[in-house]
Amino acid sequence: MSDNRIEGYARGLFEIARAEGTLDEVEDELFRFARSFESSDALRNALTDEQIPPAKRQAIIEDLLGGKATGTTTQLISMVVGSGRTRDLPAIVDNLVARASAAKHQEVAEVRSAVPLTADQEARLTAALVNATGKQVNLKVVVDPSVLGGLVATVGDTVIDGSVRTRIDQLKSRL
Amino acid sequence: MSVLGIIATAGRWVAEEEHIYTDADGNVVTHSPLLPETAEIIWGGLASVIIFAAIYKFGWPVMKKSFAARTEKIQKELDAAAADTSSAATEAAQIRTAKGDIAGERARLLAEAETQAAAVLEDGRARLSVEVAEVEAKAAADLVSAQSRVGDELRAEIARLSSAAVDHVVTGSLDDATQQELIENFIARVGASA
Numbered sequence: 520m521s522d523n524r525i526e527g528y529a530r531g532l533f534e535i536a537r538a539e540g541t542l543d544e545v546e547d548e549l550f551r552f553a554r555s556f557e558s559s560d561a562l563r564n565a566l567t568d569e570q571i572p573p574a575k576r577q578a579i580i581e582d583l584l585g586g587k588a589t590g591t592t593t594q595l596i597s598m599v600v601g602s603g604r605t606r607d608l609p610a611i612v613d614n615l616v617a618r619a620s621a622a623k624h625q626e627v628a629e630v631r632s633a634v635p636l637t638a639d640q641e642a643r644l645t646a647a648l649v650n651a652t653g654k655q656v657n658l659k660v661v662v663d664p665s666v667l668g669g670l671v672a673t674v675g676d677t678v679i680d681g682s683v684r685t686r687i688d689q690l691k692s693r694l
Numbered sequence: 695m696s697v698l699g700i701i702a703t704a705g706r707w708v709a710e711e712e713h714i715y716t717d718a719d720g721n722v723v724t725h726s727p728l729l730p731e732t733a734e735i736i737w738g739g740l741a742s743v744i745i746f747a748a749i750y751k752f753g754w755p756v757m758k759k760s761f762a763a764r765t766e767k768i769q770k771e772l773d774a775a776a777a778d779t780s781s782a783a784t785e786a787a788q789i790r791t792a793k794g795d796i797a798g799e800r801a802r803l804l805a806e807a808e809t810q811a812a813a814v815l816e817d818g819r820a821r822l823s824v825e826v827a828e829v830e831a832k833a834a835a836d837l838v839s840a841q842s843r844v845g846d847e848l849r850a851e852i853a854r855l856s857s858a859a860v861d862h863v864v865t866g867s868l869d870d871a872t873q874q875e876l877i878e879n880f881i882a883r884v885g886a887s888a
Contacts, residue, residue: 647885681880694853
């Protein structure tokens with residue numbers, strides 16, 4: 520999909536969420552779903568299979584997110600799947616998150632962790648990243664088992680890597 | 695019939711015409727059949743002398759010339775035979791000389807062949823020595839290369855096993871407490887890096 524079309528979809532989703540007054544929540548849920556979509560082959564195959572009718576794929580979305588996410592999030596994802604743009608969902612969501620962060624004068628800070636962070640840890644991590652980068656950040660935590668341990672934070676072009684995975688890779692390289 | 699025969703026959707006819715007659719008793723008397731008449735002897739002798747004289751005068755020079763020519767021819771053949779004998783003797787001497795030369799040439803060729811064989815043998819030994827040295831050097835280099843390769847493979851295998859061990863040990867040691875400690879350390883480190 521062209522950048523213009525991705526941007527158009529992101530702008531549409533952004534406006535809908537903002538109009539509903541659930542932008543922060545929807546943005547966060549969309550971000551998490553996009554990361555799950557990227558990391559799960561089964562989910563990606565099921566939602567991008569052209570042999571499965573769009574209505575059935577939308578039903579899958581309803582089953583997955585029903586009761587776990589806001590209705591707006593579920594409907595927005597269902598709309599993207601129904602329009603046949605499922606493959607572009609991560610790009611659309613990233614654009615939406617960046618747009619939402621910019622609206623709040625923040626920069627997206629994507630943090631990958633092997634285990635979920637507590638609210639307290641997220642708050643302290645946000646403060647630490649603000650302190651380290653001098654920017655207001657919109658923290659997005661992605662649970663990624665490949666990290667093994669520790670955290671990897673990406674703020675714009677800055678990457679702060681404290682993961683066990685990277686340390687093991689460095690050790691293997693020296694070996 | 696020869697001329698001598700003709701003359702004798704003619705003399706006999708003359709004598710017979712004179713001496714055949716019939717005697718008083720009516721018998722035919724002839725000359726003795728064995729003894730010739732006198733005239734016949736004279737005529738025959740004369741004819742013989744003439745014939746022999748003619749033969750001596752005309753035939754003898756021819757015969758003599760023929761004998762001389764034959765003698766000369768035989769002499770020439772004898773001379774040619776003698777020349778051939780001499781030539782054969784000379785050729786035999788040359789052959790004997792050549793035979794002696796062949797023996798010398800054979801000895802020279804054998805000596806030259808032996809010299810060349812010795813040179814070839816010496817050259818082959820020298821080349822063989824060089825090749826042996828090269829093979830030994832190559833074998834030594836291959837050995838060093840193989841040692842290096844085996845060392846590299848061994849190090850790679852150790853690294854692979856170490857990596858697997860690191861993965862296994864680290865993953866096994868990452869309990870919840872360690873995870874939380876890593877997260878807290880990261881937050882503290884980032885917070886302190888301003």
